[in-house]
Each structure stands twice: as structure tokens, then as C-alpha cells.
Amino acid sequence: MRVLIIGPILPYLGGRTTGGVAMDCTNQAIYLKKNNVEVAIIAHNTFSNQKYRQYKGINIYYFPKKTLFMLHSIYNLISNDYFAKVVKYTKIVGILKAFKMIGRMYTIKRAIRDFKPDLIHIHDVIYFPEIKYLTNNIPIVVTVHALTSLSSLYTSKSEVRIHKLVYRKSFKELKYVVTVSEYMKEKLNKHYKGHIHIINNHVEFNHNIYKISPNKKNDYSTLIYIGHLKKGKGIYDLIKVANILKNKLKFRLIIVGDGEEKSNLYKEIKKNKLGEIVNIYGQVEHEEIFKLLDFADLFVTCSYGETWGNVLFEAFSKGVPVVAYDNTVMREVIPNYAGLLAKDRDLEDFSQKVLCALNTNWNRKRIKRYAYEHSWEKGITDFINYFKYVLENEDYLKKKRSRS
Secondary structure, eight states, X not given: OEEEEEEOOOGGGTOSOOSHHHHHHHHHHHHHHHTTOEEEEEEOOTTOOOOOSEETTEEEEEOOOGGGHHHHHHHHHHHOTTHHHHHHHHHHHOGGGHHHHHHHHHHHHXXXXXXXXXXXXXXXXXXXXXXXHHSSSOOEEEEEOOOGGGSTTTSOHHHHHHHHHHHHHHHHHOOEXXXXXXXHHHHHTTTOOSOEEEOOOOXXXXXXXXXXXXXXXXXXXXXXXXXXXXXXXXXXXXHHHHHHHTTTOOEEEEEEOOOTTHHHHHXXXXXXXXXXXXXXXXXXXXXXXXXXXXXXXXXEEOOSOOSSOHHHHHHHHTTOOEEEESOTTHHHHOOTTTEEEEOTTOHHHHHHHHHHHHTSOOOHHHHHHHHHTTBHHHHHHHHHHHHHHHHHHHTHHHHHHHHO
């Protein structure tokens, strides 16, 4: 079986993001390869450093860099026979998207020609129409991680209009759709009426890295948040919670991550005189996260919405319990033996749940076992079995053999 994955990749492979989807695409490729599946990736990190063309037997293709973008577009206009398909598609997405799309389509067509995949797995619906036009009846599986691009809270209004058009067209034609949680399936059912298969996100579980460290003997508690520094993650709520707790608890709050609100967050910390309590570490190497989790008594997140939450399972893998708002997917992913849920947007209740969690005798080994059940080591078989089902359902491999 030969699988072509299209999605973002982690920086050490040449990507530019450390988000959950980049982690999923990268680890999915690595663990498929470990299970004797031939894999290639098209990295849609347009501004990636394009570090590798191959990594541990995985072929990597990249969408054109910004500086080469116009040259790619002109070349494709002149020399490729699928420009008519691009023109047809631009009736949907608009002329402004045409040139960018041509550069992407050049990469997609080259990857399909060189790698000859049996199945294509896309981690973003937005690319489905382009790939559908370029494939020769190759089965396509799409994983929908979120629908944030359909909301003006996360995307510009003009982008939202384009995304809605593309999603509407795609959902009419999609046959194999995967999503990451029951919560996302319920949301997705409003847009897509076909069958939706659930495969949870997984965490990379290195048994040495994820060894539970003994509790540190400090005279204060250590709370940790890991994630993007943006409003939707509730980072200002975290600062308000720290302000409430500063007279009730001796603690430190470690914030790990980067984002557009970082400078404003520093101002908020200074304004509330929390400089000795709250520390922003910025973006760190992935393995450094687990060293920081060694010192954590509790993982805290005031996120206003998640579709799964990979970082929660990274905390669980170190036996660290979680306190979060009771919203979106949180009740589905945080069992009562692994954390506490506070009323959504209720800062006082969140603060009380932090105090309660710090006074609870958690079974850290049980929390770690729960994380292991969602490891790539165990979970990759979910993808392999689903891909086999798709290929058998399409009778694709038999048709391929008969053609050759």
C-alpha cells in the first residue's frame, strides 16, 4: 500500500508550525512507514525551510515558496495541460486564488506522477477539489480536524466566503471522511450527510521520555500551560485565574508557546504584578516540553474550544492531571480520574478546581496508561485498517493490477 499524505509537517522536517495537525501528519507518516506502508508527504507549509526531500524513507514534497511562486505559476500556465481544469475551478474560488492554486497543483501532480499512490490522505478539506481534478480515480480520504476556517472569529471574512464555497462543493463529492472526536462528528454532520469515521488523534509515546518522574519537592505548586498564545486559547483568562489564586496559593505558572498575543500577555502580567509568579518560556523544542512537564503538578488550559487537544495527552503521558473549561470536546477527552472540568468561562470556579486538583491524590500511573491507549504505537492500526477498507471498497488495487 502506498499512501500520499497532504498536510503540514513539524519544523524538524522542514515545516514551520508545531500545532496539533502538523504533529499528526508527521507522526502518521513515520508510523505508517514503521508498519511497512510506503509513504510520501506533500507539506502545505508554503514558507517552510524545505529541509528534507526524503526522511527515513519518506519522500517529502513542498508547495512552492513565496519567492518562487510567480515563476511556478507562469510555468504552469504555459506548459501544463490541466490549466483548463484550474480555470473551471476558479469559477468557485475566485480569480485571486488562481495563481496560488496553480503552484499547488503543479506540486500535487508531480508527487502523484513520481510516487504513484494507491490512496491519498488529506488533512484539510480546502485541497480536495484540486486533488480530485488531478487524480486518476485514486481513492481520497479527508480528515477534518476542525471547522474554524468557516468562522470569522479565526479567518478573514473574504477567506470565510471562499472556504464556505469550497467546503460546500467538497462535501457533495467526498466519499471517505474521518474526524477526530464525537464532538467534531456532531459538528460535521451539519455540513456533511455521508458516513463519518472517527479516528482520535494520537500522541507519540517514547517509553523513555514518558517515564513518570517523581514529584518534585518544592515549597510551591507548579502549573503549566502549553499552546498557542492567542485569544481563543483563553490565555487572558489564565492570567486572571493566576491573579485570583495569588493570595490563596503559593505557585508558579509556566506558559510555553508563542503567538500574536505574546507581547500583550507580558503587559497583562506586568499590569497585574504577576512577574514573580507567571513565566513565559516561548516556543521550545518538542522534547523540552516533557522536561518541563516533569516539574508540573497540574496542566491548566482555559481554551474556549478544542476538537481534541493533543497537548492534553502529552500531559497525561507524564501522569499530569488537567484542569480545563467544560466545553466542546473536553468532557470526551478528560475522564474524572485524569482531571477536573470547570464551568465554561467561570474564573472563580476554575480557580476552585485548581485548588481542588492540587489537593487530590491522583493515580499518575493510571493517567499514563490512559495516554498510552491514545499513542501512535497503538493507534496507527486504526488508519491502516481504514485505508485497507477504503481500497477494498473501491476495488482499487485489483483494478490497478489488471491495468498493469
